[in-house]
Amino acid sequence: MPEMPEVEAVCRKLRAEAVGRRIRAVKISRCATPAVAELAAGKSIKAVDRKGKHILIRLSGSITVHVHLRMTGNLFWVPDHRFHTARARVVFELSDLSGVIYEDPRALGKLHAAPSDEVDEGLGEIGPEPLTPEFTWARFHETARASRQPAKLFLMDQTKVAGLGNIYAAEALFRAKVNPKRSMCRIGKPKLESLFGAILEVLGDAVQSAERAYSGPGEFGEAESFPLAVYDREGEACDVCGRTVRRIRQGGRSTYYCPSCQR
DNA sequence: TCGATCCTGTAG
DNA sequence: CTACAGGATCGA
Numbered sequence: 001m002p003e004m005p006e007v008e009a010v011c012r013k014l015r016a017e018a019v020g021r022r023i024r025a026v027k028i029s030r031c032a033t034p035a036v037a038e039l040a041a042g043k044s045i046k047a048v049d050r051k052g053k054h055i056l057i058r059l060s061g062s063i064t065v066h067v068h069l070r071m072t073g074n075l076f077w078v079p080d081h082r083f084h085t086a087r088a089r090v091v092f093e094l095s096d097l098s099g100v101i102y103e104d105p106r107a108l109g110k111l112h113a114a115p116s117d118e119v120d121e122g123l124g125e126i127g128p129e130p131l132t133p134e135f136t137w138a139r140f141h142e143t144a145r146a147s148r149q150p151a152k153l154f155l156m157d158q159t160k161v162a163g164l165g166n167i168y169a170a171e172a173l174f175r176a177k178v179n180p181k182r183s184m185c186r187i188g189k190p191k192l193e194s195l196f197g198a199i200l201e202v203l204g205d206a207v208q209s210a211e212r213a214y215s216g217p218g219e220f221g222e223a224e225s226f227p228l229a230v231y232d233r234e235g236e237a238c239d240v241c242g243r244t245v246r247r248i249r250q251g252g253r254s255t256y257y258c259p260s261c262q263r
Numbered sequence: 264t265c266g267a268t269c270c271t272g273t274a275g
Numbered sequence: 276c277t278a279c280a281g282g283a284t285c286g287a
Contacts, residue, residue, distance in 0.1 A: 069281095
């Protein structure tokens, strides 16, 4: 489920519900290392940080639980930890009977714990965070000019821009009218500027919509995101020009785009 | 820059 | 049955 906006929604939920509580026990059904239980049990949850798509649950004693949801992971708070389903891979039982559940049917995600400085060190490669002051036009312009990667792959490269995935990369390119195959260094300045703006716009919209999806009445309603212009719309008519949305392969993933709008 | 890989679920 | 999946890494 997650790109940065969905991960952010997960973090906000945990900040609101889990921060300040103490972890009484960690039950591991199938995943993760025993070290998680040893390091996390008895600690209290001090904060929840996010770096790109990485979730960092800060515990007392300078311990961090590091979670990456990859494709199918989910992490959420429940008022009663006994509510967890058979799918749960890790259950954090909190002192008041509430809990934090980690699920991941495909088991591609990661959850482990380590001293905070170790965890943070491992995250050094991650690029600037959009929607924060570190994501500046100057920096974007500089890395773009130096890269010969196709635009789509550049946007998904977590060392260049943090948090964009397959969906929002495609949507940002569509909004900026940039062809996903175009080499970054060959994009003209005006287009590059609109791409910079489109990243902010798409992620801003997606954060809003993921937030709504998560705080809605339906418990943990999946992030149905806002209406997508091109993603998963192969063969359908482009909303702007009416021509057919195409799907190609880039870096082993599907890229959706409008060949007419994005030249 | 490609393909395989980690896994399981689901759509066609 | 095959193809594909909102991610990332590795080796050829």
